[in-house]
Structures are given as C-alpha cells and as structure tokens.
Amino acid sequence: MEQLPYQALYAAAFAFLAARPWDTLSEDDVFAVQNPEDGELQFARITGREGDQCELTIFSGVRGLDALWSLSNTPDKTFVSDICCDVSGLCFAAVPKGMLDSVDRDIVAALTLPETFDGNYPVFRSLRPGYYPAHLKPGEIGLLTQVLNQATVIVREIQGGTLSLAVTPGQEDDYVARLSSKNEQGVIAWRTERVTMVLDELLPRPTPTWNGELQAAITAKPVGPQELRLELLLAPPDLSQADEDGAAPVTYVFLVSDHRSRKPLCAQIAVPGASLPEFRQGLPVVLLELLERLPKRPRRVHVELLSLQDSMAELLATLGIALAQHAMPAECEQEQAVLLKQLAEVDMPLPATLWF
Structure with a gap:
C-alpha cells in the first residue's frame, strides 16, 4: 500500500486536531471547501469535543448541505446512519487504538506519528449511498487531505479574529467557503469567500400523492x-x-x-x-x-x-x-x-x- 498519500492525510488530521477546533466551532457551524478537481463544494461540520470525541463529517453538494442540517435537527444526534447513507461523503474521527481495524493498523504502523501524539488515532471513512462506511478510495485520500487542511485554515482564521462563521441577519443562507483555483502548472490557490445556498430553491420538495x-x-x-x-x-x-x-x-x-x-x-x-x-x-x-x-x-x-x-x-x-x-x-x-x-x-x- 502506497504510504505517501496517507502520510499527508494523517499530517493534515493531526494539524486539524492541534488547532483544537472544538474550542472554535460549534456543532451547528457549517462551512465549505471546494474540490479542486471538479469544483463541487464539500460541506462540513464538526461534532464532539477534545480527544476521541472529535469528528468531522463532510457531504458533497447541495444534497450534502441539506443532510448536514438534517443531522443538526435530528433529536437523537447519535443516530445518524439513515442520513449518512443518503448522500456521498467523507468522515474523519479520532479514536483509541482499540477501535482501529486491521487496515487502519497496517497504515498506522508504516507512518511517522507526531511527537505530541496523545493516543487518539485518526480514522477515515468513505460514505456512499446504499453502503456501510468503508475505507477511502485512492481518489478520496487527496480530497479529504485538502478538506482537513482548509478546515484548519478556517479554524486558525477564526481564532485570529479575521473570520467569523456567525450568521448575519438577512444572510442566513450564506456559508463561509474555501474556494480553489488552479494555474497552468496545476498549482492550487485558495481564498476565503461566502457562498449563498438557498436550499428551498435548489432542492424543491416533490408533492406527495396517495390513493x-x-x-x-x-x-x-x-x-x-x-x-x-x-x-x-x-x-x-x-x-x-x-x-x-x-x-x-x-x-x-x-x-x-x-x-x-x-x-x-x-x-x-x-x-x-x-x-x-x-x-x-x-x-x-x-x-x-x-x-x-x-x-x-x-x-x-x-x-x-x-x-x-x-x-x-x-x-x-x-x-x-x-x-x-x-x-x-x-x-x-x-x-x-x-x-x-x-x-x-x-x-x-x-x-x-x-x-x-
């Protein structure tokens, strides 16, 4: 198994945890990171707190944003499996070593862990409609690395006082996003902007009919x-x-x-x-x-x-x-x-x- 992409992914995860996002983001904060390859927005929210309670859930596109709000509005927030199987997405969590499966352990064994490692290992899963969470495909490793890196940027900017995810009256459908662009050499440049997503317009609900x-x-x-x-x-x-x-x-x-x-x-x-x-x-x-x-x-x-x-x-x-x-x-x-x-x-x- 090629370890270089995983080394970058784990480094991004440890950097995100080191930023202590649970001190900055609430479970109702939603932000976006643009996929540099296809331009689709990946909407993310954090759940849990320090250590093995921290998770980051990422869903793709407009339906992904709708799913994240459904997660926020579900009374029992520990039961989200019906939503997680509804749209494509990615998930990152920090867990004790005992929760790693054999594939996770093989990857970790070949990686260099940071000196400040606290015993909570990052795990990553792919969320596909109709399937249980599975290990990442090769193309998803790079995307999740980008999302974690840009999530860390957002957290650091909020901590530095240059950015806020607070909802402004009259702009409830605006979301902070890290948008990407590539030059001719394939170098990615990032910028922070706000994007407007009106779900009622983008996702019209079908009118039900019955006998x-x-x-x-x-x-x-x-x-x-x-x-x-x-x-x-x-x-x-x-x-x-x-x-x-x-x-x-x-x-x-x-x-x-x-x-x-x-x-x-x-x-x-x-x-x-x-x-x-x-x-x-x-x-x-x-x-x-x-x-x-x-x-x-x-x-x-x-x-x-x-x-x-x-x-x-x-x-x-x-x-x-x-x-x-x-x-x-x-x-x-x-x-x-x-x-x-x-x-x-x-x-x-x-x-x-x-x-x-």
Missing part, C-alpha cells in the same frame, strides 16, 4: 386509543455481498409497531444497496395499507428520525393522526436486534412487505 379512496376510507374510521411507532432500521451488514472496495450494501427495514406493547405490525424490507430516498418515498403507501387493516385510526404516531417525520407528516395530518417526534427508549435496541435477526432468516425476493 384518495383509501385515504378517505381511513379518515372515516373512528379514532382509537392505539399509538404506533415508526422506525427505520439497518440490517446487519452481509460481508459476502461486499464490493471490490470492501463496502457492504445496506439493507433498510421500515418497521411499524405498537408503541406501548412494542409488538411489530408490519415491516418493509428494501433490496440491499437500494436508494434510501426512493425507499422512503414508498413508505407512506406501506403505512396506508396498514391503517386500512386496523379497525380504528391510531390516535398518535411516534417517530425518531427527522427524515421519517418529513415523509409522513403531511399524510398523518391529512388523516387526522397526531405526530410525536422524540428519541426512542434505549431498551428498543435489543428488540430491534432480535427482529432484524428474524428478518434476515426470511427467504423471499426483495423488496418485500411482511405483516405480523
């Missing part, structure tokens, strides 16, 4: 005491389906259960590697089919993820069903693991809808 007769039949039902819970789960990775880069496809599972008893009512299972946005678009139809089977309309539906709220809110409002958004109880994780194991043993063509 009008089915909707009317459900609305005509009396409201009962039952409350439902909607969850978007990720099945355990099947490494036998990994691609040539070692990335395993994600299998999404949409689960509807009784909120009080936690008894599952139905599950929609996607094809491994399926597009998450397309999968989410079909979920209101699954919910409608379930509501048709129930004798009464549920009085309330509980969701955790902002993405599920976005896809279900209008439908539930039309049906006269209240929506509650909050983090799910921790004890649900064990139940989810048992259910996912059961679903993995189901032998049927995917996608599939299961009724319990």
Whole structure:
C-alpha cells in the first residue's frame, strides 16, 4: 500500500486536531471547501469535543448541505446512519487504538506519528449511498487531505479574529467557503469567500400523492386509543455481498409497531444497496395499507428520525393522526436486534412487505 498519500492525510488530521477546533466551532457551524478537481463544494461540520470525541463529517453538494442540517435537527444526534447513507461523503474521527481495524493498523504502523501524539488515532471513512462506511478510495485520500487542511485554515482564521462563521441577519443562507483555483502548472490557490445556498430553491420538495379512496376510507374510521411507532432500521451488514472496495450494501427495514406493547405490525424490507430516498418515498403507501387493516385510526404516531417525520407528516395530518417526534427508549435496541435477526432468516425476493 502506497504510504505517501496517507502520510499527508494523517499530517493534515493531526494539524486539524492541534488547532483544537472544538474550542472554535460549534456543532451547528457549517462551512465549505471546494474540490479542486471538479469544483463541487464539500460541506462540513464538526461534532464532539477534545480527544476521541472529535469528528468531522463532510457531504458533497447541495444534497450534502441539506443532510448536514438534517443531522443538526435530528433529536437523537447519535443516530445518524439513515442520513449518512443518503448522500456521498467523507468522515474523519479520532479514536483509541482499540477501535482501529486491521487496515487502519497496517497504515498506522508504516507512518511517522507526531511527537505530541496523545493516543487518539485518526480514522477515515468513505460514505456512499446504499453502503456501510468503508475505507477511502485512492481518489478520496487527496480530497479529504485538502478538506482537513482548509478546515484548519478556517479554524486558525477564526481564532485570529479575521473570520467569523456567525450568521448575519438577512444572510442566513450564506456559508463561509474555501474556494480553489488552479494555474497552468496545476498549482492550487485558495481564498476565503461566502457562498449563498438557498436550499428551498435548489432542492424543491416533490408533492406527495396517495390513493384518495383509501385515504378517505381511513379518515372515516373512528379514532382509537392505539399509538404506533415508526422506525427505520439497518440490517446487519452481509460481508459476502461486499464490493471490490470492501463496502457492504445496506439493507433498510421500515418497521411499524405498537408503541406501548412494542409488538411489530408490519415491516418493509428494501433490496440491499437500494436508494434510501426512493425507499422512503414508498413508505407512506406501506403505512396506508396498514391503517386500512386496523379497525380504528391510531390516535398518535411516534417517530425518531427527522427524515421519517418529513415523509409522513403531511399524510398523518391529512388523516387526522397526531405526530410525536422524540428519541426512542434505549431498551428498543435489543428488540430491534432480535427482529432484524428474524428478518434476515426470511427467504423471499426483495423488496418485500411482511405483516405480523
């Protein structure tokens, strides 16, 4: 494995950590770094704090910016996997040695670590729609190096008092960006500017449509005491389906259960590697089919993820069903693991809808 690109990447990561970005940036600060190769903006935000709590998440383009804001608005910020699998991106984190996998350890063993090394090792991952995080491809090493270097510049400029990420009234859609340009010799020059990104204009939301007769039949039902819970789960990775880069496809599972008893009512299972946005678009139809089977309309539906709220809110409002958004109880994780194991043993063509 060629170590020179990794040496530059690790050097950029250690320089970023040495700047103590957690003292300067909040988890709501978003900035951009332009890819010198294709000109696309890479939007980034920091999470966590000093040591092994520091992470930098980078998403590409307009949809990446939208994903970062979704991360900020998700009630349980530790559960971001549905968003991380939605758009292309990169991730950097500082972790203890015990969290390194064999590939990470092989790379680190061949590198020169700084004298001030505190025992927290940088790890880097590629985020691809429909796949679990994987190790970087060769072309991503250089891009992440550039992003980390320019992120350090932004942090240092803020610390020096020459730059601010503070939102100015009337300019809420402006973002600080490090923009790049190349001369004829391929030398990259960087400058700091502000770019305007109005998401409502750049990402128009599709107008949902549903079966009008089915909707009317459900609305005509009396409201009962039952409350439902909607969850978007990720099945355990099947490494036998990994691609040539070692990335395993994600299998999404949409689960509807009784909120009080936690008894599952139905599950929609996607094809491994399926597009998450397309999968989410079909979920209101699954919910409608379930509501048709129930004798009464549920009085309330509980969701955790902002993405599920976005896809279900209008439908539930039309049906006269209240929506509650909050983090799910921790004890649900064990139940989810048992259910996912059961679903993995189901032998049927995917996608599939299961009724319990």
